[in-house]
Amino acid sequence: MQHGGTEEQLENLFLTSLEYIGHINTDFVQSLYINILGRTGAASELAGWNNKIQSLGLAGIASGFTGSPENRRNTLRSYFQTFFHRTPADAELTGLVNSGQDLLTLEATVLSSPEFFANG
Numbered sequence: 001m002q003h004g005g006t007e008e009q010l011e012n013l014f015l016t017s018l019e020y021i022g023h024i025n026t027d028f029v030q031s032l033y034i035n036i037l038g039r040t041g042a043a044s045e046l047a048g049w050n051n052k053i054q055s056l057g058l059a060g061i062a063s064g065f066t067g068s069p070e071n072r073r074n075t076l077r078s079y080f081q082t083f084f085h086r087t088p089a090d091a092e093l094t095g096l097v098n099s100g101q102d103l104l105t106l107e108a109t110v111l112s113s114p115e116f117f118a119n120g
Contacts, residue, residue, distance in 0.1 A: 008067055012062040012063050015032065036066060
């Protein structure tokens with residue numbers, strides 16, 4: 001990260017490490033649903049991602065999860081709860097989720113906001 005990497009890239013390195021892969025007790029895609037999105041994947045979701053493993057590889061699949069709108073929304077919701085001490089309205093998150101900024105930049109945006117300085 002000191003050399004310009006993102007939080008998502010760091011997560012992907014952990015998710016594709018031999019240590020992570022060696023310790024999951026379910027299939028790789030289901031482990032991403034559980035560990036990244038905080039839920040189990042539906043059969044159709046698992047099938048869709050499992051069909052892409054050959055073309056994307058494990059790193060591509062991990063990147064799909066860490067960069068997904070669902071993960072971004074969950075992470076931003078956590079930032080609001082941690083730093084603003086409140087649950088955000090979905091409308092507050094939409095612009096940030098779709099901004100194209102990486103998670104570290106989004107965290108900095110939240111931490112540099114007037115609301116954080118007033119309530120943080």
